[in-house]
Amino acid sequence: MAREIKFGNRMMGDGHPAYVIAEVGINHNGDMDVAKKIIDAAAHAGADAVKFQKRTPEVCTPPEQQKQMRETPWGYITYLDYRYKVEFNEEQYREIDRYCKEKKIDWMVSVWDEPSVDFMEKFDTPAYKVPSASLTDHNLLKYVRKTGKPIIISTGMSTMEQIHKGVNIVGEDNLVIMHCTSTYPCEPEELNLNMIGTLRKEFPNNPIGYSGHEVGLVPSAVAIALGATSIERHITLDRAMWGSDQAASVEPGGFERLVKYIRVTEAALGDGVKKVYESEKGSMKKLRRVVSE
Template sequence: MTLRIGSRDIGPGHPVYVIAEIGLNHNGDVSLAKELVDVAADAGAQAVKFQKRTPAISTPEHMKSVLRSTPWGDMTYLDYRYRVEFDREQYVEIGDHATLRGLDWFASPWDEPSVDFLEDLRVSAYKVASASVTDDGLLRRIDATGKPVILSTGMSTLEQIDRAVSLLDPARLTILHATSTYPLPPEEANLLMIPALARRYPDVPIGYSGHERGLQISIAAVALGARIVERHITLDRAMWGSDHAASLEPHGFSTLVRDIRILEDALGDGIKRIYPGELAPLAKLRRVPA
């Protein structure tokens, strides 16, 4: 149950793979996207993730004409989606920057043409967004690339997850527990789904995609066995955009990565032993020898 993305192995015995979800928090600005890449790299993450859409296809029909207030004025939801999409040259610039900073980079394609777009850019993996769990055509197109697949499971039933898993190669799959509430209240985190998914899919690494405020829930996910942790990042939670409030700012994200590494060391291997540091207290305090 080990998956390889880029040059890194994911699974038991390997470091937790930390993904900085940039998503749309770049607000269509290449410079901002590169700043967020730097935040991820400086914190010690292993990957950055974006979202790729063909807005005319991926935007639900009932949403296309809905008006939205944006920093660029009032516009339809469809026009907004076009406004924040990067073209090929912009993605090349951002992807090259991520690679130079030592990060894997990939995206969640929201429609089949977006898979072709990302294949042309030679992304290292694909992320299936929770909203796409029931999109059989998209899942088949992603699977056909032969790349590693990260399946997020928010707003999905176990039956829907089973169906998605059946369409993907388990040798190239990892599954993330998620709850798609932004921001996530603790009572909806349901972290015990991490070991439950591990029992249901024993040959697939299980991770966690979090949308909560703070760090505690993501740290607990690692303690429960998450081999991947994904969190949204932003320069400022007060920025305009739907995901900023559920994102971590640079200091918070850096602290999260630090604490994940400390927890990994603290978890140990489950084999009981007497450690060297215990020998002096043993000699001093134990009255009855074994």
């Protein structure tokens, strides 16, 4: 079985350019104009897709947290009210759909609950993402699988046993597994990029990706060198904006550099077959004193 799957109009997996996902999440803070500016930045940078988050607040917000109060840009409100403030409705998602088509960039969402899957079935996105927090929600995994779309699962805050159980539940067909550490931002010592190789050995039929929350760009390029076939990083207009994910996000100029680093890394890896390049022959003629076969 080839380690590749069809993702919309292109292939993702070994032997194909890395699929770069710009994770908008809720960095738009419920503002459509901000969301569009982030989409613009992702498209300009050369990302393949932007990704949002879809929750049904009253379903996926734990009851003990719903009435907790917090300071927000909308005032001192309950956590449940805040969750509603950052959720886009159907009309807004239709505008996102239209705008992404105009900008020629894929879009998708992380689904956090079953009603959100039903909601998203109104749209023709290339895949569904199941976030790390929901990897152990086996009912949700089964529900997403029924859609027939490719699925991406993230593995943050999970043991290997939990990852295997999740994969067994959702099935290996049309499945991308993302290595992830769910700390925002994440220190280098906890990125554990060698897990990419571990996951490639554990799941030889599946493309393995990397969902990063570090500060900086280098680890994401290193992830490509270690075999990641997709990269997901949060994107924002300004890391100083309000929101819990902003500090672990990449600003537009940085995201443009990130995509360039990924493409340079891919080009530099080569095929592993030693050869004498045409460009070396001039140096060989000038510098090599002893010629041997």
